[in-house]
Amino acid sequence: MITTAKRIAIVEEYYFSSKLREVRNLISQGKPIINMGIGSPDMAPSKSVIEAIQNAVTDENAHQYQSYQGLPELRKGISDFYNNNFQVALDFNTETLPLMGSKEGIMHISLAFLNEGDEVLIPNPGYPTYTSVTKLVGATPVFYDLIEDNNWEPDFEKLDQQDLSKVKMMWVSYPHMPTGATGSLNLFKRIVAFAKKHHILVINDNPYSFVLNENPISILQVDGAKEVALELNSLSKTYNMAGWRVGMVSGKSDYIEAILRVKSNMDSGMFYGIQKGAIEALKLEKTWFKEQNVIYQKRRKLTFELAKKLGCTYDENSVGLFVWAKLPQEILSAEDFVDKILYKKDIFITPGTVFGSNGEGFIRFSLCVKEEKIKEAILRF
Numbered sequence: 001m002i003t004t005a006k007r008i009a010i011v012e013e014y015y016f017s018s019k020l021r022e023v024r025n026l027i028s029q030g031k032p033i034i035n036m037g038i039g040s041p042d043m044a045p046s047k048s049v050i051e052a053i054q055n056a057v058t059d060e061n062a063h064q065y066q067s068y069q070g071l072p073e074l075r076k077g078i079s080d081f082y083n084n085n086f087q088v089a090l091d092f093n094t095e096t097l098p099l100m101g102s103k104e105g106i107m108h109i110s111l112a113f114l115n116e117g118d119e120v121l122i123p124n125p126g127y128p129t130y131t132s133v134t135k136l137v138g139a140t141p142v143f144y145d146l147i148e149d150n151n152w153e154p155d156f157e158k159l160d161q162q163d164l165s166k167v168k169m170m171w172v173s174y175p176h177m178p179t180g181a182t183g184s185l186n187l188f189k190r191i192v193a194f195a196k197k198h199h200i201l202v203i204n205d206n207p208y209s210f211v212l213n214e215n216p217i218s219i220l221q222v223d224g225a226k227e228v229a230l231e232l233n234s235l236s237k238t239y240n241m242a243g244w245r246v247g248m249v250s251g252k253s254d255y256i257e258a259i260l261r262v263k264s265n266m267d268s269g270m271f272y273g274i275q276k277g278a279i280e281a282l283k284l285e286k287t288w289f290k291e292q293n294v295i296y297q298k299r300r301k302l303t304f305e306l307a308k309k310l311g312c313t314y315d316e317n318s319v320g321l322f323v324w325a326k327l328p329q330e331i332l333s334a335e336d337f338v339d340k341i342l343y344k345k346d347i348f349i350t351p352g353t354v355f356g357s358n359g360e361g362f363i364r365f366s367l368c369v370k371e372e373k374i375k376e377a378i379l380r381f
Contacts, residue, residue: 066269070098102247125355180318
């Protein structure tokens with residue numbers, strides 16, 4: 001028998017990959033499952049975006065290999081998006097790179113900058129892919145605590161006391177997933193100062209800026225941030241294009257060039273029609289965000305009601321695509337709690353432990369569920 005690579009032994013199948021397989025199996029058995037677990041927007045992209053991809057497929061060169069750097073118009077669209085929404089100037093030729101989803105960017109960045117033995121600061125709780133990719137490239141995850149009492153922000157005094165001599169990179173994500181903590185420009189200033197002090201490359205993963213958030217910010221707004229920071233962004237949540245797989249990484253040209261050296265050996269360019277649709281999405285006015293958020297506000301209000309039914313508490317000021325809810329003290333295991341609800345009430349909710357040990361005692365509801373389904377979930381209790 002041919003054995004698998006050693007690296008396979010140090011990672012597990014992504015939680016949602018395995019759990020959604022279980023959920024689909026329950027649905028196939030006739031169970032009326034309401035899926036409130038995963039943040040996959042259920043609404044459609046703008047009509048202009050759909051028309052753009054439809055029109056593009058008949059273009060003469062639409063089905064050929066595309067540029068590894070993406071269409072110049074797409075890079076210009078990303079640059080304009082950052083300028084219009086964050087007042088951040090990016091050279092579209094050298095300081096931004098389209099990606100097939102920002103998840104791809106996590107791997108490309110890690111391959112570009114990490115060697116075996118390097119250490120990576122990873123938030124607990126945080127996106128599990130930061131940890132798995134770090135392990136896959138032979139680096140070592142070093143978890144830093146985010147706790148409710150500190151607004152889910154890093155404790156820089158505690159970090160400064162650690163041995164950071166082997167730390168090469170740091171992952172942050174504000175607005176934060178899964179907690180919905182907003183972050184702030186002042187927090188970004190502290191992160192950039194910390195990164196400069198310790199010669200660390202920091203990456204802000206920023207796909208939730210415009211979801212239920214009145215003050216979108218970017219780490220690249222901080223003076224001098226480009227010296228130590230990159231930012232990932234995505235069209236998945238903001239423009240209802242999760243299945244299209246369109247993301248971007250932006251920052252200093254030298255860093256973007258290094259990522260491109262990896263990326264150009266991993267894919268052969270993004271489909272032309274998808275790029276044309278993405279260009280149209282990035283042109284949408286701010287009224288698009290407002291219209292989407294009216295819908296998400298209604299869903300969030302109902303989800304708060306559901307959380308109350310379960311005896312949970314929550315932060316009404318959190319932002320993003322989820323509601324992060326604290327379980328009653330007598331609940332000892334978030335995973336046991338959500339499994340009981342799945343099997344007895346046919347509702348799938350994500351346990352906070354998926355995102356790290358500091359997620360114990362919490363659950364996460366997705367807002368990618370229609371109002372009538374949330375109302376139905378409420379009535380099951």
